[in-house]
Amino acid sequence: MRVDAEELDHERIQSEIVVVGAGPGGISTALEFARQGHDVVLIESGGMGVSETIQQLGNASHFDEARHAPMQDCTRRQMGGASVIWGGRCLPYDPIDFEQRPYIPFSDWPVAFDEVTPYFERTCDYFRCGRAVFNLHGFDDILQDSIVPGLPDGDVLSSDLERWSLPTNFGREYRVELDNHPRIRVLTSLTCTAIELDGSGTRVRGLTCRTSNAGREIEVVGRVYVVACGGVDTTRLLLASNRVEANGIGNHSDQLGRYYMGHISGRIARVRFSTDPRKTVYGFDRDRDTTYVRRRLTFSAEFQRQEQLSNIAGLLVNPEIANPDHGNGVLSFAYLALASPAGRFFIADAIRQEAIKSSKASSSIPHFRNMLFDLPRTLHFIPTFGYKRFIARRKVPAFFQYTPSNIYLLHYHGEQIPDPASRIRLGQERDALGMRRVDIDFRYSQQDVDSVIRAHRHWNDYLEDHGVGQLEYLTENLEESVWNQAKDGFHQVGTTRMSEDPAHGVVDRNCKVHGIxxxxxxxxxxxxxxxxxxxxxxxxxxxxxxxxxIRTQVLKG
Ligand SMILES: Cc1cc2nc3c(=O)[nH]c(=O)nc-3n(C[C@H](O)[C@H](O)[C@H](O)COP(=O)(O)OP(=O)(O)OC[C@H]3O[C@@H](n4cnc5c(N)ncnc54)[C@H](O)[C@@H]3O)c2cc1C
Incomplete structure (x- = not known):
């Protein structure tokens, strides 16, 4: 059952399980409990569609636009959360991510990789991204096992894969089940403004919620509470719940809101392969269940440890579409379509803006010229890609263009070093429901930047050593270029960090807030x-x- 909270006529809701936030985290949690026979209330600040007023509840008061995207580009306050606008790239962490690496400060996970892998198959089901196989060695039907012929897996791997979901909008994909499941009540337009602790400070007494438009107060109580509001809003809710714990819930050791990370990403080089251009796997492969999968250049765990590299992946991508020098009609068509006023209807605005960014000023005329000289290919592309992208249920995530020159831009996507000074705090400004907004101080470090540059040197050496190609840098000042591109906000990691010892984190190995x-x-x-x-x-x-x-240890009594 789904109810708009503005229409509720009572002020107190009770359930066994209370889940706050209906993005991928909250929806999968609610469905798992309900499917196993537990009663769940799922609270969502937004409704089924986007509302400007509700979206604004999530805005931050201060953030550096050069480093962090505005919150309205990073999240969606509606059923499905940010999965309404996300890209759909699905892949797990690597085993090395869970290691305590001496060269990555604060990299002390209390959980091992093997403890999470049993859940990967079911996770893939939720994302509709096929089977939990993330390396080509699990495939028996893909002909070529590396990105280009003659490039074996060694210090550099080119057999690792990412998978792509539909892209799965959790609000739409699970709407019918959420609406009809006898054990689930979805309350939309209801924003949790505080978690209230009992006098002992060790249990939750209830949630103070307000209807998102009228601001009417509703109390929600349960036996177990799960907060799944997205990285920034979850942290904000804990910080703002300060009636019993003055510094916020879970902030017993001043760790809440710290270690804010995302990824460091951008482009500083292109790859010039010297192999047969027709054999370069620059685009998607498809798994036997039709899921799109894509290859990437990564480093082996041994090599990362030996070189003290942070974990990073490189992907072959199209040249900058905004720069007409590529001479490609399809790329010019894509640029004109995305740069037009209709462009925001094709992809999420944040992705669109990134795609049409240009390092070189240019008018539209050379793009029209490219299309004219490349007319047959452009005319063929428009309906075929249009069908695959907008009509097919499993949508092609992007398009990649073959280049006879065998040159591809290299997009990097790497981890950030945990830094306690990179943080979210409560600001003084309040939203329409009276909740304090956050100030975001999101930081990259010199180690992040250096590691990106070293990774490129290692990629280059590996390609050269195997005689398959080399990197060509796009700029002489690599450091400046990596710093200039360092920006995130889409992946919100670290601010309620997991720890064995409550002195070093906010939640324990089971995602339970320490001490509650x-x-x-x-x-x-x-x-x-x-x-x-x-x-x-x-x-x-x-x-x-x-x-x-929770089912086997907390609710069993
Ligand atoms: C443009 C874009 C592209 C992306 N592409 C990818 C990708 O390709 N691959 C990938 O892995 N990730 C991607 N991401 C990130 C991905 O969308 C997020 O990691 C994911 O949605 C987080 O899920 P979540 O459930 O934790 O939070 P969210 O999806 O943010 O959902 C949180 C929900 O909680 C609700 N909420 C917030 N506060 C409250 C409150 N106080 N009370 C009640 N409800 C509340 C919100 O309205 C929202 O519905 C992308 C993000 C963006 C913006």
Missing amino acids: DDLFIASSSNFVTSGQANSTFMIVAFALKMVEH
Whole structure:
């Protein structure tokens, strides 16, 4: 059952399980509990569609636009959360991410990789991204086992894969089940403004919520509470819940809000392969269940340890579409379509803005010229890609263009070093419901930047050593270029970090807030390091693990 909270006629809601936030983390948590026979209330600040007024509840008061995207680009206050606008790239963390690496400060996870892997298959089901195989060695039907012929796996691997979901909008994909499941009540337009502790400070007494438009107060009580509001908003809710604990819930050791990470990403080089251009795997492969999968250049765990490199992946991508020098009609068409006023209807605005960014000023005329000279290919592309991208249920995530010159831009996506000074705090400004907004002080470190540059040198050496190509840098000042591109906010990691010892974190190995018996967090904010992988797959994997723990250990009595 789904109810708009503005229409509720009572002021108190009760359930066995209370889940706050209906993004991938909250929806998978709610469904897992309900499917196993538990009664769940799922509270969502937004409704089924986007509302400007509700979206503004999530804005930050201060942040550095050069480093962090505005919150309205990073999250969606509606059923499905940010999965309404996300790209759909799915991959787990690597085993090395869970190691305590002496060269990565604060990399002390209390959980081992093997403890989460049993949940990967079911996690893939939630994302509709096929089977939990993330390396080509699990495939028997892909002909070429590396990105280009003659490039074996060694210090550099080119057999690791990312998988792509539909992309799965959790609000839409699970709407029918959420609406009809006899054990689930979804309350939309209801914002949790505070978690209230009992006098002992060890249990939750209830949640103070307000209807998102009218601001009417509703109390929600349960036996177990799970907060799944996204990384920043989860942290904000804990910080703002300060009636019993003056510094916020889970902030017993001043760790709440610290270690804010995402990823360091950008482009400083292109790869010029010297192999047969027709054999370069520059685009997607498809798994036997039709899931799109994509290869990447990564480093082996041994090599990362030996070179003290942070974890990073490199992907072959198209040249800058905004720069007409590429001479490609399809790329010019894509640029004109995305740069037009209709462009925001094709992809999330943040992704669109990134795609049309240009290092070189240019008018539209050379793009029209490219299309004219490349007319047959452009005309063929428009309906075929249009169908695959907008009509097919499994949508092609992007398009990649073959280049006879065998040159591809290299996009890097690497982990950030945990830094306690990179943090979220409560600001003085309040939202329309009276909740304090956050100030975001999101920082990259010199180690992040140096590691990106060293990774490129190692990629280059490996390609050269195997006689398959080399990197060509796009700029002479690599350091400046990496710093200029360092920006995130889409992956929100670290601010309720997991720890064995309560002195070093906010939640324990089971995602339970230290010192509070019935309060759990399902978010990437729990993650101790950010890995090279995008965060969402692991949010759901950990949520499934957490639900099993709650069912078998907390609710068993
Ligand atoms: C443009 C874009 C592209 C992305 N691409 C990828 C990708 O390809 N791969 C990937 O892994 N990740 C990607 N991400 C990140 C991904 O979307 C997030 O990691 C994921 O959605 C987080 O899931 P979540 O459930 O933790 O939080 P969210 O999806 O943010 O959901 C949180 C929910 O909680 C609700 N909420 C917040 N506060 C309250 C409150 N106080 N009371 C009640 N409800 C509340 C919100 O309205 C929201 O519905 C992308 C993000 C963006 C913005």
